[in-house]
Amino acid sequence: MTSTSTLPVAIVGAGPVGLAAAAHLVAHDIEPLIFERGAQAGATIAEWAHVRVFSPWKYNVDAAARTLLERDGWQMPDPDYLPTGGEIIRDYLAPLAAHAAIAPHLRLKAEVIAISREGHSKLDSEGRDEAPFTIVWRDADGAQRRAQARAVIDASGTWVKPNPIGRDGLPVEGEIENGDRIVYGIPDIAGDARGDHEGLHTLVIGSGHSAINAALDLIDLKDNAPETRVTWATRSGGIGRLLGGGLNDALPGRGRLGLRAVEAIRSGAVTLRSPFSVRRIASEDGSLQIDGMEDGESVSFGVDRIIVATGFRPDLTPLAELRVSLDPAVEAPPQLAPLIDPNQHSCGTVRPHGVVELAHPEQDFYIAGAKSYGRAPTFLMTTGYEQVRSIVCELAGEHDAAREVHLELPETGVCSSDPLPLADSDAAGCCGGAPKADETACCVADEEAKAEGLSGCGCGSGNTVKETAHS
Structure with missing residues (x-):
């Protein structure tokens, strides 16, 4: 040997x-x-x-x-x-x-x-x-x-290995068959991928920073091509996590992304569907017909392209x-x-x-x-x-x-809790800093919630977590 x-x-x-x-x-x-x-x-x-x-x-x-x-x-x-x-x-x-x-x-x-x-x-x-x-x-x-x-x-x-569209971790019906009009990650919408979205209706799925970047790039494209349409779907209700911590985020670039995203929703530049889950994708008359559930109700609408940013x-x-x-x-x-x-x-x-x-x-x-x-x-x-x-x-x-692990990490300010209303975008984030004693906690609020027998940080309301980072 x-x-x-x-x-x-x-x-x-x-x-x-x-x-x-x-x-x-x-x-x-x-x-x-x-x-x-x-x-x-x-x-x-x-x-x-x-x-x-x-x-x-x-x-x-x-x-x-x-x-x-x-x-x-x-x-x-x-x-x-x-x-x-x-x-x-x-x-x-x-x-x-x-x-x-x-x-x-x-x-x-x-x-x-x-x-x-x-x-x-x-x-x-x-x-x-x-x-x-x-x-x-x-x-x-x-x-x-x-x-x-x-x-x-x-x-x-x-x-x-990007995650597929299905909330169950599997591709939804029609996802593989229509893969030529579905992209995973963050396409270069201002560059090579411009022609795939300019003047068309694109559905962005996800609520992380990849989804935020894609949605904002599409909104910028819309400024030059007004017929461009953007629908943004997140699996969990509310937009609190989109804020990226807002002004409380020690990484200001991330906080600014979240605030821009909320402003785009507020202004109507993008249509938000949340909570939304896709059930089926079908090709009909040159477009993609999306069948899904929004806030417990069945909905259907057509798009031209899909950007999947679900991690x-x-x-x-x-x-x-x-x-x-x-x-x-x-x-x-x-x-x-x-x-x-x-x-x-x-x-x-x-x-x-x-x-x-x-x-x-x-x-x-x-x-x-x-x-x-x-x-x-x-x-x-x-x-x-x-x-x-x-x-x-x-x-x-x-x-x-x-x-001897020593590392100063920036506070993310990213807390998932009761959804924040659009008008409260400046109030995003309430982690409270690093935990004081409980090493299994991610922040002060999480530590306090765990001490009370709750799950997650419970920021904002003291209740259990309503959203997850995979939304």
């Missing part, structure tokens, strides 16, 4: 968190081996390069990566500037991927399709922890290749031969799941965490970044950076440092 001591640590994904993991490994004189399914580092971000993120540069650059880059003369962008996805690639990820300490270890157009232990199926226990990992990957020519590693950090994200889920297929432990609902590591489960927490703030919360029964295997959150939607890049710092310290034998 191959000795693991001289083998690299495999990283799946060359996005911000994957490359940050590589930078931390390099800082500890551990060789990384990075697999990226796309043609460039940050290939997933390239698919939403037109979108301006709501977190400024100071939260988007990893400390170890910054140290590595600055040694070669790289300059940190304005810490308070809100970059687009394209700017994150151009000004940060591309230079990092091209760095002499990273580039030789980066494999592009390399899709990881399976990970196992050398000579061990999932069932085999004897000698398992001492066996190296085997990574099976497909190169640009479609040929399957193999590599070995002493440890694996899966930072592949969730972008490739993502992790692709667990490559991990089938590994002993991975995941929460059955959130699909996050069991110790992390209670901190991020939207059924328990209505606020987006998540306390810092590291290797302890990310551990699996498979020794030296970790899921980091957005994929570690499973189906929960509250992930921030800076959280992923702290995750991989902790993981790499553990792999380097610095066990105390791995458990």
